[in-house]
Amino acid sequence: MTPPRSAKPAQPDQTAPETGPDRPGQPTGRPRTAGARPMRADARRNYERLLAAAATVLEEQGTEASLEEIARRAGVGIGTLYRHFPTRAALLEAVLQDSMATLEGRARDLTASADPTAGLLAWLRDLAAYATRFRGLASAVMVNLVDEHTDFESCAGMLTAAGTLLRQAQLAGGVRPDVSVPDAVTLVNALVWALEQGNGDEEQFERLFDVVARGLRP
Known part of the structure; x- marks a missing residue:
């Protein structure tokens, strides 16, 4: 099953991912940093698009898939990807x-x-x-x-x-x-x-x- 992708690019965010228990149907893999601030709405959209795009690209290309391609399909810059997922392992864990x-x-x-x-x-x-x-x-x-x-x-x-x-x-x-x-x-x-x-x-x-x-x- 192919995860949904949004066709409208979102603006890069500067905030840290939210913490708290996972909710059914929501992307997971948020950094477990004590006191991290909740994400703004645009940051949450970027995060969700990145996870959806990553799942699709990983299905196609495997775990060595291009991070630039994942960011491109999510409609965000590579800097936004790294702000949410500082390493490839962090992105894989989230997915x-x-x-x-x-x-x-x-x-x-x-x-x-x-x-x-x-x-x-x-x-x-x-x-x-x-x-x-x-x-x-x-x-x-x-x-x-x-x-x-x-x-x-x-x-x-x-x-x-x-x-x-x-x-x-x-x-x-x-x-x-x-x-x-x-x-x-x-x-x-x-x-x-x-x-x-x-x-x-x-x-x-x-x-x-x-x-x-x-x-x-x-």
Whole structure:
């Protein structure tokens, strides 16, 4: 699905993004700076246009997409893009934040599974699907999920929920006790990256995911 884009350019803004809880249907990824002022209406329009344009361009070109092209399609200058998103990673996090929130909710839901090991494997499949949203996502962004110095603050809740799910699977005897969430995420990330490089198909993914699943078991 292609996000909507406005055809009318907005004027560049000078204000900081607003803070506060995300609202359904609204772009996410706002910097979490204490005391940041709410955005003006024109700044909010620029922000929303940038996220919509970024989602479209990333779908087309992958994570190395031109930031200048994203700004152009949003109808703003490159300076406006950098005022909202000072780094490429910040822009990617903003675009992907809803997906990470969905993965967090999915992990929490799966903690109620009668079979926690099956629940963990289901979540790892969801993670793999997430990693294929844009070409290059596995190598350019997924590493942030296991980096303690990551700029991806929004992944913290997701990893915490996944950790609870993993511990349940370990207590049930379905997963090796020495496996950590970063271990599991890295395995899935590596699998997605390898298939992306070799243009692997769904059959190959299923075969290799089974190898990963077997490796997680005691």
